[in-house]
Amino acid sequence: MNGRALSVALGIAALLAIVAACLLGSTPLPAGRLLAALVGGGEPGDAVVVWAIRLPRALAAFVVGAALGASGAALQGLLRNPLAEPGVLGVSASAALVATVVLYWGLAEAFPWALPLAAVGGALAATALIAAVAPRTRSVVTLVLVGVGLSSFAGALMALLMNLAPNPFSLADMVNWMMGSVANRSFADIAFAAPFIIAGLTLLFATRRGLSALTLGEEAASGIGLNLSRQRLAVVLGAGLATGGAVSMAGTIGFVGIVAPHLVRARVGHDPARSLLPSALLAGLFLVVADIGVRVLPTDSELKLGVVAALVGAPLFVLIAARRRTGA
Secondary structure (H helix, E strand, O other), X not given: OOHHHHHHHHHHHHHHHHHHHHHOOOOOOOHHXXXXXXXXXXXXXXXXXXHHHHHHHHHHXXXXXXXXXXXXXXXXXXXXXXXXOOOOOOHHHHHHHHHHHHHHXXXXXXXXXXXXXXXXXXXXXXXXXXXXXXXXXXXXXXXXXXXXXXXXXXHHHHHHHHHOOOOHHHHHHHHHHHHOOOOOOOHHHHHHHHHHHHHHHHHHHHOHHHHHHHOOOHHHHHHOOOOHHHHHHHHHHHHHHHHHHHHHHHOOOOOHHHHHHHHHHHHHXXXXXXXXXXXXXXXXXHHHHHHHHHHHOOOOOOOOHHXXXXXXXXXXXXXXXXXXXXXX
């Protein structure tokens, strides 16, 4: 299956998953009632469930997954490192940290744009640091350790803020951002994050030819006319904007950005340029399906999407790292 056919198949699967997310829940909605609610007919309660709860939530999960999947694929292409991913490299945690500061001081209520701007700023700072460190080391382990250090430091600061939370409501908001969730998201939340995610994805897709050239090595890529500084800047800005927008909407969700590109890479000839779109679609599909599971599992309290993503993604990350270590 070539890259185009794979993207079409994943796009259809993602659309079906979004439809399934509208059908399934604590109270399943029959297909006829769903169709009536989508076209403006049927019972008023069905329209509220679909348009105010289930559809925005499913779209938020897909958009967040797409942003993280494309960012992971682009960072892997830029750093020529299959272990690169916003969560592993500390980008998501840094974005969540700055967003948590905004929540702690209550700035999000006074200025709605404060949360996405803060998340994007944190993501850009972390991505810029990773991009600056990468050319100075050829060690995959060193690069991952830098990301682990960033994540640990950001996690420690977030824990400190939680410990100093002025009231239980602020504490609950910060916990949600740390664990990752798209519960109670609305079209307004998507609209706030969309400009950053769209701008980031546009930049990432604009760098596709450069990512393909980098597979030859930096010297060879420069020799055929690639401006390395401009390429790094574009990928850093794109990944930072997309990841920051995703974090502002869903909090910290890790590992999806490494697993999705890994699964599609072999099917697109190991070309990072051709992996961007299928990685985005697969990551979006994964988060929609995971969020359906979060909603329908018979638990006393709803699981967080970031927890489910980590439970699935972390073992795969370990497998990818182990296979790379053994040369597989």
